[in-house]
Amino acid sequence: MRYPPARRQDNVEHLHGRAVADPYRWLEDPSSEETQAWSAAQDRLARSFLDALPGRDHLRARLHELLAAGLVTVPVHRGDRAFFTRRSPGQEHAVLVVRHGDGAERVLVDPSALSDDDSVTLDSWAPSDEGDRLAYQLSEGGDEEASLWVVDVESGKVLDGPVDRVRYSAVAWMPGGDELFVVRRLPPSEVPEGDEQFHRRVYRHRVGADPAGDELVFGDGRDKTEYYSLDVSPDGRWLVVGASKGTAPRNEVHLCDLAAADATPRWRVVQEGVDAWTDASFHHDGRLWLLTNDGAPRGRLAVTDPEALGPWVDVVPESGAVLDDFAVADGAVVVASTSHAVARVHVHDLATGAVRYEVPLPGLGTVAGVRARPEGGSEVWIGYADFVQPPAVHH
Numbered sequence: 001m002r003y004p005p006a007r008r009q010d011n012v013e014h015l016h017g018r019a020v021a022d023p024y025r026w027l028e029d030p031s032s033e034e035t036q037a038w039s040a041a042q043d044r045l046a047r048s049f050l051d052a053l054p055g056r057d058h059l060r061a062r063l064h065e066l067l068a069a070g071l072v073t074v075p076v077h078r079g080d081r082a083f084f085t086r087r088s089p090g091q092e093h094a095v096l097v098v099r100h101g102d103g104a105e106r107v108l109v110d111p112s113a114l115s116d117d118d119s120v121t122l123d124s125w126a127p128s129d130e131g132d133r134l135a136y137q138l139s140e141g142g143d144e145e146a147s148l149w150v151v152d153v154e155s156g157k158v159l160d161g162p163v164d165r166v167r168y169s170a171v172a173w174m175p176g177g178d179e180l181f182v183v184r185r186l187p188p189s190e191v192p193e194g195d196e197q198f199h200r201r202v203y204r205h206r207v208g209a210d211p212a213g214d215e216l217v218f219g220d221g222r223d224k225t226e227y228y229s230l231d232v233s234p235d236g237r238w239l240v241v242g243a244s245k246g247t248a249p250r251n252e253v254h255l256c257d258l259a260a261a262d263a264t265p266r267w268r269v270v271q272e273g274v275d276a277w278t279d280a281s282f283h284h285d286g287r288l289w290l291l292t293n294d295g296a297p298r299g300r301l302a303v304t305d306p307e308a309l310g311p312w313v314d315v316v317p318e319s320g321a322v323l324d325d326f327a328v329a330d331g332a333v334v335v336a337s338t339s340h341a342v343a344r345v346h347v348h349d350l351a352t353g354a355v356r357y358e359v360p361l362p363g364l365g366t367v368a369g370v371r372a373r374p375e376g377g378s379e380v381w382i383g384y385a386d387f388v389q390p391p392a393v394h395h
Contacts, residue, residue, distance in 0.1 A: 069390035074369040074383040075099070078131030081153065083108075084393075085122070092118040096125055096136065098153060108153065109136055128177035129234065129374070133159065133207070135171050135180060144168075148182065150207050160207045169200070172230035172239070179206050181217065181239060183228045191224075198224040202241060217265060218254070219243075233282035234374060238306050240270070240280045240288065253280045255288070255306060268309055282306075283328040284376040285350070291323060299323030301335065315353045327372040327380050332356065334380045336367040343367035345382060362389060 027035050050056070068089035075082040080101035087094035096109040114120040123146045125136035132153050137146035148171070149161030169183035186199040203214035218241050219228065229242035229251075237259045244251035253270035260266045271278050276294035283289055287303040294300075296318035304312050316323065321337035321344060333348045343366050345359040361367070365386025372380050385391040 071391040072393055073391075074371050074381050074393055076127060076371065077373045078127045078129060081127070081131040083125070083127050083131075083134070093121060096122060096134075098134075108134060108151070108156070111138070114138070115140070124171075126171050126173065126180075127153070128173045128180075129175050130177055133173075133177045135173070137166060137169075138162075150180075163205070163211050167197070168227060170228060170230040172232045174232060175234070175236040177207070179204060181205070181230050181232065182214075183230065184211070184214075195224060200226060200228060202228055202230065217256070218267070229279070231281045233286070233306070234284060235286075238282060238288070239265075240282070242278070242280060244277075249277055250275050251277055253278050253290075255280075255309065270304075270309065284374060285328060289326075289328070291326065299337075301326055301333070315350075316348055317353070324367065325370050327370040328376070329372045329380055330376045330378055334359070334370050334372070334382075336370045336382070338366075343384070345370065362386070362394075365389065 026032065027038065029035055070087045070089055070091070071094065072086045073084045073094075075084040082099040083096065084099070085094040085096050091112065093111040095107045095111070097105050098108050099105045109122055109125070111120045111122045112118050119141045121139050121142070123137040123139050123144070125134060127134050133150055134153050135148060135150050137148050139146045144167055145164075146166050146169070147162035147164050148166045148169075149163075150159045151157060152159055163182070163184070165185040165187070166182065167185070171183075172181045174180060181202055182205050183200050183202055185197070186201065188196045191199045201219035202217045203211070204217050205211060205214045217239070219226065222243065223245050225246040226243050227246070231240050232238065237257065239256040239258055241254045241256070242251050243254065252272045255268050255270050257266045257268075270280060270288070270290075271292075271294070274294055276292055278290050278292035278294060281289050286306075288306045290302045290304065290312055292300060292302065292312075298318050298320070299322055300314055300318045301316040301323060302312035302314050304310055315333060316326075316335055319337075321339035323335060323337050324343075325336040327334045328350070331350050333350055334345060335348060336343060336345050338344070342364045343361065345361065345367060347356045347359065348354060349356055359382070361384060363386045365384055368383035368385060368391065370380060370382050379395065382394045383391065384394055
């Protein structure tokens with residue numbers, strides 16, 4: 001299950017059952033003189049010990065040798081193009097690469113080329129359904145205050161951006177590549193002082209248009225700490241939004257019919273008021289897929305008809321392994337799970353959920369995602385790594 005990272009949202013710690021004030025809350029303001037002085041003192045103290053460690057030069061050389069193995073991520077296929085990130089030996093940051101149908105590869109985004117000190121990072125990226133446009137987010141100086149850009153994949157021409165206030169924000173493309181849904185915070189002038197990092201909203205944005213005119217779709221009047229995930233069905237009819245308060249291990253799921261006759265977004269509840277986390281997504285079969293721990297601590301994979309929103313029907317019920325990821329192919333669903341800290345991949349029948357066979361992996365390791373083409377097909381890509389093998393992608 002893809003849970004959010006643990007991050008405190010309150011100002012209270014609990015010690016032996018008693019609520020006590022958090023004495024380090026002031027450290028959350030990185031720009032204050034007190035925080036900077038404290039951080040500098042910590043650096044000096046750590047350096048006094050680290051510099052005295054024996055064998056430091058040998059350790060540095062060995063780490064450089066190991067890290068030189070690089071990495072590669074599981075490709076995202078759109079049209080006749082595949083998108084993935086790769087870090088080669090000697091590179092500080094991974095670059096975003098596009099591979100064309102003829103096998104030719106080209107670097108689309110190289111963060112290191114955007115600054116002289118490697119201070120720009122590529123936070124996230126999402127190609128359009130057709131693969132001819134790419135939305136990506138960049139941060140500078142480690143501030144994680146990402147800005148959104150859109151480029152034409154073939155020419156590299158910038159079509160949009162920078163769009164600000166998109167920190168930790170999802171995007172989801174509409175078919176055709178002219179519009180996308182994006183999560184943005186409200187402007188600082190519209191929120192109380194100290195709330196600048198909260199108050200997210202989901203907007204419908206037209207590429208190249210002024211973001212100030214974007215259509216507000218979801219989030220108005222909801223809890224200020226909410227984060228949102230987004231997914232649009234391949235036909236562009238359905239928008240599904242996952243809403244979680246801060247980093248709580250539970251969320252709500254809401255579904256919108258974008259093809260309503262009067263063009264007014266109509267929202268329906270998929271999950272609400274449940275102590276569970278559910279990842280909802282659409283695939284080529286038209287059903288709403290739900291990877292959830294609702295009633296299943298190790299996870300189960302279910303489907304429902306977005307039109308009727310009837311009962312969730314399990315395709316892969318809970319088992320002794322923890323469900324991590326899945327990909328939908330023609331007639332099959334490929335499921336990655338973890339059992340006793342070891343990854344396993346099984347192919348299930350799409351109709352019955354029955355296990356057809358287990359995919360043999362190179363060793364006892366970790367699967368870093370499974371993906372199929374969004375239009376279906378018989379191919380699946382599996383990311384894999386273990387203690388003695390660097391990250392690789394298996395097809």
